[in-house]
Amino acid sequence: MDVIKKDVEDRLSSLRAGIDSIDAQILHLINKRLQIGKEIGLIKDEKGAGVLDQGREKRLLERLARLNGGPATEDLVRYLFNVIMTATREIQKANRISFLGPVASYTHIAALNLFSHSGRFIEQGSIRDIFMEIEKKNCNYGVVPVENSMEGAVNHTLDLFSEFDVSITAEHYQRISHDLLSLSGDIASIKTIYSHPQALAQCRGWLRKNMPGIETREVSSTSRAAALVADNPQGAAVASRRAAHIYGLKVVASRIEDHVSNITRFLSIGGEKKQPTGNDKTSIMFATSHVPGALFMALEPVKLAGLNMVKLESRPTRHQNWSYYFFMDFEGHMADKNVFDTVAKMKPHCLYLKNLGSYPAGQPAVEDYEK
Numbered sequence: 001m002d003v004i005k006k007d008v009e010d011r012l013s014s015l016r017a018g019i020d021s022i023d024a025q026i027l028h029l030i031n032k033r034l035q036i037g038k039e040i041g042l043i044k045d046e047k048g049a050g051v052l053d054q055g056r057e058k059r060l061l062e063r064l065a066r067l068n069g070g071p072a073t074e075d076l077v078r079y080l081f082n083v084i085m086t087a088t089r090e091i092q093k094a095n096r097i098s099f100l101g102p103v104a105s106y107t108h109i110a111a112l113n114l115f116s117h118s119g120r121f122i123e124q125g126s127i128r129d130i131f132m133e134i135e136k137k138n139c140n141y142g143v144v145p146v147e148n149s150m151e152g153a154v155n156h157t158l159d160l161f162s163e164f165d166v167s168i169t170a171e172h173y174q175r176i177s178h179d180l181l182s183l184s185g186d187i188a189s190i191k192t193i194y195s196h197p198q199a200l201a202q203c204r205g206w207l208r209k210n211m212p213g214i215e216t217r218e219v220s221s222t223s224r225a226a227a228l229v230a231d232n233p234q235g236a237a238v239a240s241r242r243a244a245h246i247y248g249l250k251v252v253a254s255r256i257e258d259h260v261s262n263i264t265r266f267l268s269i270g271g272e273k274k275q276p277t278g279n280d281k282t283s284i285m286f287a288t289s290h291v292p293g294a295l296f297m298a299l300e301p302v303k304l305a306g307l308n309m310v311k312l313e314s315r316p317t318r319h320q321n322w323s324y325y326f327f328m329d330f331e332g333h334m335a336d337k338n339v340f341d342t343v344a345k346m347k348p349h350c351l352y353l354k355n356l357g358s359y360p361a362g363q364p365a366v367e368d369y370e371k
C-alpha cells in the first residue's frame with residue numbers, strides 16, 4: 001500500500017516540477033514579450049500613433065486560433081491573450097519626461113541619466129513650461145536645475161514651486177563639463193566663441209589663457225551655440241560632448257571649465273508621491289510671520305527632533321516686499337513619524353507651509369558625466 005502511495009506522490013511531484021519549469025518559461029517569455037511591447041510603444045509615440053491597434057490584435061487572435069492544437073479551447077486562448085495584450089498595452093504608455101531644451105542641454109543629459117535613457121524625452125522652451133506640462137498632465141515628469149555648486153540656487157526654479165503644485169520625485173547631481181567645439185576642430189580658424197553666459201563664465205580663465213582676444217558672444221543655451229556653430233566655420237561653441245555628437249562638431253579642447261567640481265543638482269518633478277527607500281530627503285517651503293525670532297521658532301522643532309537640515313534658501317515672496325519664502329531640505333521621508341510630527345510642529349510658526357515631496361537622496365556626482 002505504502003509503495004503504491006509513494007509511487008503516486010513521486011509522479012505528482014515530478015509532474016509539478018514540470019509545471020514549475022513551464023511556469024518559469026512562460027514568465028520569462030511574457031517578460032520578453034512585454035519588453036518588445038515597450039519598444040513598440042516608443043516607436044508609436046515617435047509616430048504620434050495611439051497604443052491600441054485593434055486590427056493587429058484581431059489578426060493575432062485569429063492566427064493563434066489556427067495554431068491552437070488543444071486541449072485549450074478557443075475561448076481560453078482568446079481570454080489568456082486578451083490579458084497578455086492588455087498588459088502589453090499598459091506597459092506601452094512610456095513616461096513622458098520634459099526637459100529644458102534644446103537637445104544636448106545639460107538638463108537633457110541630467111534627464112537621460114535620471115531616467116536611464118528610458119522614456120519619451122520632450123524638449124521645452126522654458127522651466128515654466130516644464131512645470132506647466134506636469135500640471136496639465138501632458139508629461140509625467142519634468143527635470144529642472146535647482147542649484148549649481150559654483151553659482152548657487154537657480155532662483156527661477158525655486159519661485160515656480162510657489163506657483164505650481166508638483167512633487168519632487170528624485171534628485172540628481174550632474175557634473176557639468178564643457179568642451180570647445182567647432183566644425184573643423186582647428187583652433188586657428190576660430191574667430192567667435194558662442195555659449196550661454198554661465199558656461200562662458202565657468203570657462204573664463206581657460207578662454208583668457210588659451211583664446212586671448214577672441215570675441216565671445218552670449219546665446220540662450222550651450223546647445224543653441226552648438227547649433228549655430230554647425231553653420232559657421234569660424235565659430236566655436238562652449239557646450240557638452242553630447243552636443244558635438246548631435247550637431248556634427250569636432251572637439252577642439254575638452255573639459256575647459258575652470259573648476260573641475262562644477263556640479264548642478266537637478267530635480268525630477270511630477271504629480272506622484274515616492275515611497276520611502278531608507279535614504280531619503282524631504283523638501284518643504286514655508287513663510288514665517290514678520291515677528292522677531294519667527295524663523296528661529298519655525299526651525300526649533302527640526303533641531304529638537306534631531307533632523308539633519310541639508311539646505312536652507314530664502315526667496316522674496318513677491319507678494320509683499322521684504323517677506324520671504326524659505327526652502328528647506330532635510331534628511332528623512334514624510335512617511336517617517338519623526339519627520340511628519342516635526343513638520344506639524346513647524347506649521348503653527350508659519351504663515352504658509354507646503355510639502356514639496358520626499359524622494360531618494362542622490363549621490364553627489366564625481367564622475368558620472370555622460371559623454
Ligand SMILES: C=C(O[C@@H]1C=C(C(=O)O)C=C[C@H]1O)C(=O)O
Nearest residue numbers: 037040051052053056057085088
Ligand atoms: C504590441 C502592440 O500594441 C498593442 C498590443 C498588442 C499585443 O499585445 O500584441 C497588439 C496591438 C496593440 O493593440 C503592437 O501594436 O504590436
